[in-house]
Amino acid sequence: MTIDELDARLIALLAAEPRLGVLECSRRLGVARGTVQARLDRLSARGVVTGFGPDVAPAALGYDVTAFVTLQIRQVSGHDPVSDQLAAIPEVLEVHTITGGDDMHCRVVARSNADLQRVIDQIVDVHGVVRTSSVIALDTPVPYRVLPLVADVPRKARG
Amino acid sequence: MTIDELDARLIALLAAEPRLGVLECSRRLGVARGTVQARLDRLSARGVVTGFGPDVAPAALGYDVTAFVTLQIRQVSGHDPVSDQLAAIPEVLEVHTITGGDDMHCRVVARSNADLQRVIDQIVDVHGVVRTSSVIALDTPVPYRVLPLVADVPRKARG
DNA sequence: GAAACTCTGTACAATTTGCCTAGTTACTCA
DNA sequence: TGAGTAACTAGGCAAATTGTACAGAGTTTC
Numbered sequence: 516m517t518i519d520e521l522d523a524r525l526i527a528l529l530a531a532e533p534r535l536g537v538l539e540c541s542r543r544l545g546v547a548r549g550t551v552q553a554r555l556d557r558l559s560a561r562g563v564v565t566g567f568g569p570d571v572a573p574a575a576l577g578y579d580v581t582a583f584v585t586l587q588i589r590q591v592s593g594h595d596p597v598s599d600q601l602a603a604i605p606e607v608l609e610v611h612t613i614t615g616g617d618d619m620h621c622r623v624v625a626r627s628n629a630d631l632q633r634v635i636d637q638i639v640d641v642h643g644v645v646r647t648s649s650v651i652a653l654d655t656p657v658p659y660r661v662l663p664l665v666a667d668v669p670r671k672a673r674g
Numbered sequence: 675m676t677i678d679e680l681d682a683r684l685i686a687l688l689a690a691e692p693r694l695g696v697l698e699c700s701r702r703l704g705v706a707r708g709t710v711q712a713r714l715d716r717l718s719a720r721g722v723v724t725g726f727g728p729d730v731a732p733a734a735l736g737y738d739v740t741a742f743v744t745l746q747i748r749q750v751s752g753h754d755p756v757s758d759q760l761a762a763i764p765e766v767l768e769v770h771t772i773t774g775g776d777d778m779h780c781r782v783v784a785r786s787n788a789d790l791q792r793v794i795d796q797i798v799d800v801h802g803v804v805r806t807s808s809v810i811a812l813d814t815p816v817p818y819r820v821l822p823l824v825a826d827v828p829r830k831a832r833g
Numbered sequence: 834g835a836a837a838c839t840c841t842g843t844a845c846a847a848t849t850t851g852c853c854t855a856g857t858t859a860c861t862c863a
Numbered sequence: 864t865g866a867g868t869a870a871c872t873a874g875g876c877a878a879a880t881t882g883t884a885c886a887g888a889g890t891t892t893c
Contacts, residue, residue: 516736526728533726538849547872552851563734567692567726569685571820575722576827577675583772583779598815605826610816613742615809620742621816624823650774656757657769657780661730664783667764668735697880706841711882838891849880857872863865 518563520669521546525554526564530662533567578606578624580631581652584638586619587645600641606634617648677722679828680705684713685723689821692726737765737783739790740811743797745778746804759800765793776807 518526521544528543529535537555541548558564573581588597601607601621609622621638625631631651639647677685680703687702688694696714700707717723732740747756760766760780768781780797784790790810798806 605822
């Protein structure tokens with residue numbers, strides 16, 4: 516379950532200029548068109564590349580505030596109803612269950628600090644949530660990225 | 675700085691089937707091709723859609739462990755050298771500065787729990803980092819998503 | 834009311850895609 | 864060593880898409 520350098524270069528190329536076609540990619544990479552097609556198919560099939568979805572910046576929609584909310588929940592039986600309720604809140608972008616003293620870790624966005632209070636209130640109201648604790652992200656010196664990792668994998672594999 | 679329902683539908687459509695062409699989008703949405711083109715250009719120009727990069731799943735590359743590492747740093751002068759050093763570690767996918775008792779919040783991945791230790795060691799070695807605290811993500815009931823938010827914006831704007 | 838936008842419908846040439854075939858190279862395994 | 868398999872190259876063809884342009888109709892803004 517690894518990728519080689521051509522895969523990495525292909526991913527990096529598409530990351531840099533995503534609207535590129537298969538033909539143009541093959542030209543840039545110096546390989547045949549069929550090869551690029553096959554590589555892309557394989558990367559998708561193996562689940563390495565899960566899609567080419569549009570990347571939306573919440574800040575550009577007015578959601579300037581990002582916060583991380585940690586939850587303690589009351590253990591409930593059966594399927595996890597807390598996640599479902601959290602998933603129903605649009606401002607909740609991501610939820611993880613975690614180790615440590617707390618139970619869940621969420622990323623949320625809001626239009627302002629006041630609006631964040633509204634969102635947190637919604638989270639607190641979720642049945643099963645006992646306590647929340649929030650920190651606000653002031654700045655994002657390293658925005659989410661996977662490219663260095665992608666470039667690193669074939670380097671490691673090669674040795 | 676908002677989007678209307680057509681924008682939201684377009685984003686949702688592309689999120690669902692990202693490799694769709696402009697022409698196919700226009701058919702699905704029931705509008706003219708030029709409209710889709712103009713909308714996409716506008717969304718890009720306004721920074722709402724920042725790109726169509728390939729979404730890479732670190733887990734598919736063998737990075738099965740995700741963790742959140744919180745840092746306390748020694749205040750240093752000038753430009754932020756801590757972020758730069760963190761950015762140089764491929765396994766560090768994201769860094770935020772935060773409010774509260776700690777100073778920074780990172781998302782990191784690793785190949786295993788043992789490998790996580792290696793990554794954390796690298797973070798600890800960063801000049802200026804005083805203390806770290808980590809929690810491991812056990813499960814991700816809500817993976818990162820923006821669609822509900824995108825769908826919500828025009829709903830709110832309409833009233 | 835006029836200016837400024839946005840959307841539609843249409844057109845055309847150039848490019849790209851999807852799909853296919855055949856030959857070559859590299860690697861695995863008996 | 865030799866057969867079998869997988870991956871890459873190079874090429875060809877028809878169909879579809881893209882980039883770009885333009886005129887006309889509706890809306891919104893001031």
